[in-house]
Amino acid sequence: MRIVDIREKTVSIASPIANAYIDFSKMTCSVVAVVTDVIRDGKPVIGYGFNSNGRYGQGALMRDRFLARVSEADPDTLIDHENNNLDPFAIWKTLMTNEKPGGHGERSVAVGTLDMAVWDAVAKIEGKPLYRLLADRYRGGVADDKVWVYAAGGYYYPGKDQTKLKAEMQSYLDRGYDVVKMKIGAVPLDEDIRRIEAVLEVVGDGRRLAVDANGRFDLKTGIAYAEAIKKYNLFWYEEVGDPLDYALQAELANHYELPMATGENLFSHQDARNLLRHGGMRPDRDYLQFDCALSYGLVEYMRTLKVMEEMGWSSRRVVPHGGHQMSLNIAAGLHLGGNESYPDVFQPFGGFADGIHVENGYVGLPNIPGVGFEAKSALYAVMRELGEG
Ligand SMILES: O=C([O-])CC(=O)C(=O)O
Ligand SMILES: [Mg+2]
16 A cells, blocks of 8 residues: 555635735645555545645645655555554654754645645545544544534625625525624724624624634734723634734733634644643633644644643634634544634635535534545545546
8 A cells, every 4th residue: 555646736716805914816725636556446545635725835845845755755654554544643754854843834734735635545545534533543433423613704805895794794694604703903993893793783692703803913902902892792802913922812811801712823733832831821711723734734733632631621622724624524523612614715625515504503524435525526626637637
């Protein structure tokens, strides 16, 4: 058993949307195919992955160094002999050969994308949905059969007024979501307050609305927003300041008692640990949003979950960023608290399997081997062209 080829390509996920920090007018994403010599249903098993969103495609790093490390390794060192399968941990170690510690980012995206494809292949070789494989191997066989999801959107874009913002949020409720998320921080506070109040007219209750500042605020602005939004009792107040400014996050907790969320731009278990050590995050109410695709993949994610456990955090406090099927599998298989969902943006990468509907804020997972990409036809069309073309 061996990996015979790894292919990658960069695709555009450009759109006119913007958050408080970036617009997505040039956003790209890497897609990878890990081709194996294992035959299932008469065809070679191919694992697929992509790099979530928000960080650009990482083809250059893959071509420059990561792919060669796998192709030059002795194939036998990449095998999990006990399970007669590929070994994601050994492959991860091979990918990270001669990489210094620290400085996480960009390479963590390249490795996270490759790791996703490896786990897809592993689950396909084992003939199980990935979430089932994860539950069987790591959680005593107990998987969640549905996962809580919230609808993320509420972006800024030219010509978007409050009527459009309200219609967008209404359409999420109509599609079965019960919590929605909107962007804040790209316009002055009083204008954001009007936007928030407009959305509250649609969702009815602050507990059904989360807001995301995408790391835009300094402490003073973050506190001003905290004071202004307190009275709405929102679901969470997300990524208020720079993701690596743990002191800012800790100080915010002195001004905002309600739930906060952050972590989508922390890319290693060491960074996650620093957030928990120094960021004043509260395990009884706050949420952590680490995204495996951006942060060295599931192999590293398991280390992050272990750090959390050691520091008294339940895995149910994690609701990953990214709205992708990989995190959905991790959520169901490793007992996270839920997953982000992008019903409308970042297509065809955002969203879940075709025909799986959100009901009262929960989704199920398709019962097919792997991550489930084959059950999302628009996404699989892109992947298949790379893997089989
Ligand atoms: O706008 C983005 O970069 C996405 C984001 O923060 C989120 O989904 O929480
Ligand atoms: Mg965010």
